[in-house]
Amino acid sequence: MFKFVLPVALVLGLAACDQGAQLAQQAASSVGAIVGQEIKNQANAVIDQTVGEASDALAPFGINASQVSGAIKDKAGSLISQAMPSNVNWSGLTALAGKTPNDIGLFTAVSPIDAQLNTLLGEQAKAFKATLAGTVLKQDQVLYLLSDNKDQAMWLVIDTANRKLAAGQIVNGQLKNLPSAGEAIQLPSEITALQSKLLK
DSSP states (O other): OHHHHHHHHHHHHHHHHHHHHHHHHHHHTSGGGOOOHHHHHHHHHHHHHHHHHHHHHHGGGTOOGGGGHHHHHHHHHHHHHHHSOTTOOOGGGGGGTTSOHHHHTTTSTTSTTHHHHHHHHGGGHHHHHHHHTTSOOEEESEEEEEEOOSSEEEEEEEETTTTEEEEEEEETTEEEEEEOSSSOOOOOHHHHHHHHHHOO
């Protein structure tokens, strides 16, 4: 009996991941592939429900399936990323100006910019996302996010027409730029003004 129940738990976990991937496929086919945090929430809800059912089934054997829920969610996130097309149109992002990344899921796995942003920022991605997550998406020829903290200013510029990004920060008066390959993106006036103010 013990050997029978364990495969059931594994199947339930895989089913949760598959449902998460299906949600991502639906998101990828939506207009402009602009997906909010709700898609991620739905995928995680499916996983939580499935893991809960697995825990109930395994409880008589002293096994708590909830201990693997984090790993299952990570796997679902990976499947979601794989489900997003690499050539998705970014133009739909312009309609989201005035909202924050947290509001629209801009920094989630189903966002059209997430893969390129992670590549661009590398190990700095987590810090950039955390700093900019609550800032408002603005538009000045291009879309941009800006945290104007004088000790560590940070920004992200999104060129939706050319599907390019540029990130930058000023720490202790020193500028660091992280642009996408190719022709440089013209920075919004608010960012250039901040650079003039803070650069030493």
